[in-house]
Amino acid sequence: MRSNNVRQICPHKFLRIVLAAAVAAAVFFFATMERGSTRYAEVSAASDLNLSGKSPQAVGPCKSLPGADRTVVIIRTGSTELENRLPVHLTTSVRCFSDYLIFSDTDEYYLGEHILDALADVSPSITEHNSDFELYRRLRKGGRSALHPSELAGPLDEIPNMSGKSENPGWKLDKWKFLPMINRTLQMRPDKQWYVFVEADTFVLWSMLLRYLESFDPTKPIYAGNPMLIGEVMFAHGGSGFVVSRPALESVVEHYATRKEEIESFTNEHWAGDCVLGKVLLDSGVSMTNAWPAFQGDYPGFLSYTPADRRPMANNFLREWCGPTVSYHHMAPSEIEELWHFEQDWLINQSPVGEKVLRHIDIFTKFAMPRMRSVKGNWDNLSEDRSMIASSIDECRHKCMANPACMQYSYDKDGSCKTHVHLRLGRAKPGITSGWIWDRVVDFAQGMASCEGASWPT
Ligand SMILES: *[C@@H]1O[C@H](CO)[C@@H](O)[C@H](O)[C@H]1NC(C)=O
Ligand SMILES: *[C@@H]1O[C@H](CO)[C@@H](O)[C@H](O)[C@H]1NC(C)=O
Numbered sequence: 477m478r479s480n481n482v483r484q485i486c487p488h489k490f491l492r493i494v495l496a497a498a499v500a501a502a503v504f505f506f507a508t509m510e511r512g513s514t515r516y517a518e519v520s521a522a523s524d525l526n527l528s529g530k531s532p533q534a535v536g537p538c539k540s541l542p543g544a545d546r547t548v549v550i551i552r553t554g555s556t557e558l559e560n561r562l563p564v565h566l567t568t569s570v571r572c573f574s575d576y577l578i579f580s581d582t583d584e585y586y587l588g589e590h591i592l593d594a595l596a597d598v599s600p601s602i603t604e605h606n607s608d609f610e611l612y613r614r615l616r617k618g619g620r621s622a623l624h625p626s627e628l629a630g631p632l633d634e635i636p637n638m639s640g641k642s643e644n645p646g647w648k649l650d651k652w653k654f655l656p657m658i659n660r661t662l663q664m665r666p667d668k669q670w671y672v673f674v675e676a677d678t679f680v681l682w683s684m685l686l687r688y689l690e691s692f693d694p695t696k697p698i699y700a701g702n703p704m705l706i707g708e709v710m711f712a713h714g715g716s717g718f719v720v721s722r723p724a725l726e727s728v729v730e731h732y733a734t735r736k737e738e739i740e741s742f743t744n745e746h747w748a749g750d751c752v753l754g755k756v757l758l759d760s761g762v763s764m765t766n767a768w769p770a771f772q773g774d775y776p777g778f779l780s781y782t783p784a785d786r787r788p789m790a791n792n793f794l795r796e797w798c799g800p801t802v803s804y805h806h807m808a809p810s811e812i813e814e815l816w817h818f819e820q821d822w823l824i825n826q827s828p829v830g831e832k833v834l835r836h837i838d839i840f841t842k843f844a845m846p847r848m849r850s851v852k853g854n855w856d857n858l859s860e861d862r863s864m865i866a867s868s869i870d871e872c873r874h875k876c877m878a879n880p881a882c883m884q885y886s887y888d889k890d891g892s893c894k895t896h897v898h899l900r901l902g903r904a905k906p907g908i909t910s911g912w913i914w915d916r917v918v919d920f921a922q923g924m925a926s927c928e929g930a931s932w933p934t
């Protein structure tokens with residue numbers, strides 16, 4: 477790796493956001509298996525899933541899907557977000573994983589989970605003196621109680637404010653976690669086929685992830701995710717989740733073992749750990765496989781459902797509508813819970829279990845559309861085309877009706893009425909009321925491609 481390349485590769489945060497949007501238009505673990513089984517049993521007893529016909533200890537079909545035991549999920553989180561973002565996974569997604577590790581920036585036990593310190597193997601000269609590690613040094617002395625309330629992340633980030641985020645001490649540490657975490661993962665789980673890396677606000681449809689992995693030869697070096705391009709390096713966006721096969725993991729760990737100092741100084745000059753990892757993987761001979769649109773950089777309600785003829789990239793749109801779906805990012809804990817239950821129902825209601833691939837069209841017609849039937853209070857549907865003044869939600873609706881292309885509208889308490897010609901579910905937001913023109917939603921869904929079969933990204 478030539479360090480004079482470094483600045484060109486990870487130049488600027490803002491650029492990253494722009495590129496993420498353009499290219500993509502496209503969470504944590506360590507527990508011994510014994511502790512793991514105890515926890516699963518406890519959780520399933522309290523479960524509200526209908527597991528009739530299964531043993532009362534079972535967690536439903538997701539736990540025993542083909543390939544589950546050959547796959548480990550690695551959740552990367554941090555002290556500043558742990559309490560807000562980790563707990564929901566322990567009662568939802570983690571119940572399906574057969575094995576997982578949780579990495580953070582401090583070693584501790586939390587809700588019975590052993591949280592690993594991803595930074596433990598960073599060179600002491602860095603952890604002791606580098607200014608990015610100010611928080612780390614505090615955590616070492618006082619644990620999470622050393623955090624100031626203003627440093628804590630909420631359950632979800634608002635529209636990313638990167639200048640604010642770069643000041644966040646947790647974010648400064650994050651880029652340093654990737655390589656040591658990967659090294660430690662291989663040490664601890666040397667014999668898995670697949671290593672799946674996620675963040676605490678990532679949600680992975682576990683059943684679909686396993687189906688996706690079946691499309692690869694795990695003896696080959698594979699690194700697949702939602703592509704981002706910075707400089708000349710194509711890498712997998714960390715928040716969307718990404719998968720690494722064992723040969724690829726071994727290759728990057730070997731590279732790291734012989735070039736630790738060089739990679740650390742490279743990391744120091746950059747700001748994004750997923751970019752650094754992609755570069756080191758590439759240097760070790762592993763290039764990225766595009767997993768979009770199966771791996772998404774945002775939450776389902778953010779996806780704008782648009783007929784092909786309204787988009788600049790018609791084919792890409794059809795790939796999104798008909799393509800299988802695997803992961804989402806920027807998920808609020810309540811959204812993770814909803815989607816996890818949706819996935820479990822989808823699995824249970826099939827025979828044989830897991831036969832049908834879940835596609836974006838299914839998320840639209842079976843998850844988003846039913847939620848569009850009536851006006852929703854404290855909900856923002858991300859209507860953004862035009863802002864008008866209206867005296868009531870009814871008047872706002874009439875303004876939308878008057879435009880034959882209008883699909884949805886939102887109204888806030890200050891009298892602002894916004895309409896939108898594309899469909900989006902949006903998400904909860906106080907003070908805003910949202911509605912959809914149901915007949916038009918139905919027409920839209922019927923007019924879209926019916927999607928025979930489903931093909932994985934290639
Ligand atoms: C669970 O599902 C079975 C069959 O699908 C049904 O007969 C039973 O009433 C359900 N139990 C509950 C508690 O919903
Ligand atoms: C972004 O964060 C910075 C620092 O916290 C703050 O000063 C600024 O007002 C924020 N900008 C927006 C648009 O929220």
Ligand SMILES: *[C@@H]1O[C@H](CO)[C@@H](O)[C@H](O)[C@H]1NC(C)=O
Binds near residue numbers: 656663732
């Ligand atoms: C990788 O992990 C092992 C075991 O934790 C550790 O001994 C080794 O120093 C680590 N490698 C690097 C390059 O830090």
Ligand SMILES: CC(=O)N[C@H]1CO[C@H](CO)[C@@H](O)[C@@H]1O
Binds near residue numbers: 886887892894
């Ligand atoms: C009524 C309202 O606030 N609507 C929001 C819809 O989404 C756009 C884009 O995110 C926002 O700018 C609007 O404020």
